Amino acid sequence: MxxxxxxxxxxxxxxxxxxxxxxxxxxxxxxSISFSNESDILDHGYRLFPVKFDFTAYVYVLYxxxxxxxxxxxxxxxSVFGTIVSVLVMAGISYxxxxxxxxxxxxxxxxxFFTMLFNGGLVPSYILIxxxxxxxxxxxxxxxxxxxxxWFILLLRSFMQKIPHSIIESCMMDGASEFRIFAQIILxxxxxxxxxxxxxxxxxxxxxxxxxxLYIDNEKLVPLQYMLYRMMNNIEFxxxxxxxxxxxxxxxxxxxxxxxxxxxxxxAGPMLAVFPFFQKHFVRGLTVGAVxx
Numbered sequence: 023m024x025x026x027x028x029x030x031x032x033x034x035x036x037x038x039x040x041x042x043x044x045x046x047x048x049x050x051x052x053x054s055i056s057f058s059n060e061s062d063i064l065d066h067g068y069r070l071f072p073v074k075f076d077f078t079a080y081v082y083v084l085y086x087x088x089x090x091x092x093x094x095x096x097x098x099x100x101s102v103f104g105t106i107v108s109v110l111v112m113a114g115i116s117y118x119x120x121x122x123x124x125x126x127x128x129x130x131x132x133x134x135f136f137t138m139l140f141n142g143g144l145v146p147s148y149i150l151i152x153x154x155x156x157x158x159x160x161x162x163x164x165x166x167x168x169x170x171x172x173w174f175i176l177l178l179r180s181f182m183q184k185i186p187h188s189i190i191e192s193c194m195m196d197g198a199s200e201f202r203i204f205a206q207i208i209l210x211x212x213x214x215x216x217x218x219x220x221x222x223x224x225x226x227x228x229x230x231x232x233x234x235x236l237y238i239d240n241e242k243l244v245p246l247q248y249m250l251y252r253m254m255n256n257i258e259f260x261x262x263x264x265x266x267x268x269x270x271x272x273x274x275x276x277x278x279x280x281x282x283x284x285x286x287x288x289x290a291g292p293m294l295a296v297f298p299f300f301q302k303h304f305v306r307g308l309t310v311g312a313v314x315x
Contacts, residue, residue: 056283079280097246116178125273138172
């Protein structure tokens with residue numbers, strides 16, 4: 023009888039253990055491949071533990087440490103500064119949309135929703151940014167295009183609509199200005215939603231390489247993701263172009279797969295370290311409104 027009662031709990035535990043292994047094992051495999059020799063990968067395939075440890079991939083990726091360090095600093099500045107500014111901008115827009123007494127609420131909502139469905143296209147955007155705004159080869163071109171994302175604005179608006187309007191009215195009766203209400207009342211109450219949007223924005227800025235490909239020619243402004251992307255393209259070119267290889271070097275000796283995994287570790291490592299700080303607020307931000315009383 024006791025076994026029958028504990029059986030469903032055991033099955034649930036087993037299900038979550040299997041799910042956890044399905045999430046953890048690929049990460050362990052990526053780390054293992056990054057420390058494997060390219061010939062061992064070709065002979066034995068992907069393994070959870072390398073046949074023998076080899077640091078060739080990391081030697082290739084970190085061949086120019088100062089260049090990698092500079093790219094890391096650019097990505098760090100763009101991600102941190104861009105996330106802070108974008109969250110404040112989107113929070114201000116979302117707060118305006120959440121207020122039923124805002125005069126231009128419908129027009130602004132339509133504008134945000136319309137830009138989520140349609141954009142100007144690649145060529146007009148490039149001409150605008152390069153020829154009219156003159157942002158090419160500046161760090162701001164990596165920040166401004168993602169400053170106000172429509173989906174994040176709508177997500178924050180839905181969260182702020184859950185805040186009782188009576189709180190805002192009571193603050194107004196006490197003589198608080200709109201800016202003070204927003205800064206000291208709305209932002210603290212919307213912390214779970216802000217943390218969720220901040221995490222999404224941080225990932226957007228950190229993982230972006232597309233804007234760098236289009237607008238950055240200055241080596242000092244190349245972010246980490248774009249630098250790793252160029253390294254991978256160089257390996258692919260050498261692998262498929264035997265004439266470009268030095269004499270005595272074969273394509274099998276190039277760290278293609280192991281370098282790819284090493285780049286994944288270098289690119290994802292900082293975000294894996296940051297996520298635990300957002301996790302509590304992130305879960306609350308996504309589940310808000312799921313239970314109504």
